[in-house]
Amino acid sequence: MSVAVVALVAWPLLRREEALPAPAPAADERRQVQEELDRTLAAINEMEFDRRAGNLSEEDHARLDAEERARAVELIRRRDELGEG
Secondary structure (H helix, E strand, O other): HHHHHHHHHHHHHHHHHHHHHOOHHHHHHHHHHHHHHHHHHHHHHHHHHHHHOOOOHHHHHHHHHHHHHHHHHHHHHHHHOOOOO
């Protein structure tokens, strides 16, 4: 009898897991783009720190900073195209 009660209680819980919609591919892509953007912004901050600490020359900083900022702009555009999650 207890097995029947447990099965009766557990059945709706198990069905709910199956009924949950899978995340939309666009939501996954948007999350990935946001993660890449976060890493790019962190890299920009790290390069600025390295330049101020004297570990990165002005010329190298300017080149790398421009590349990372261009990447950040492209990622922001892609994120905006994907819309709100």
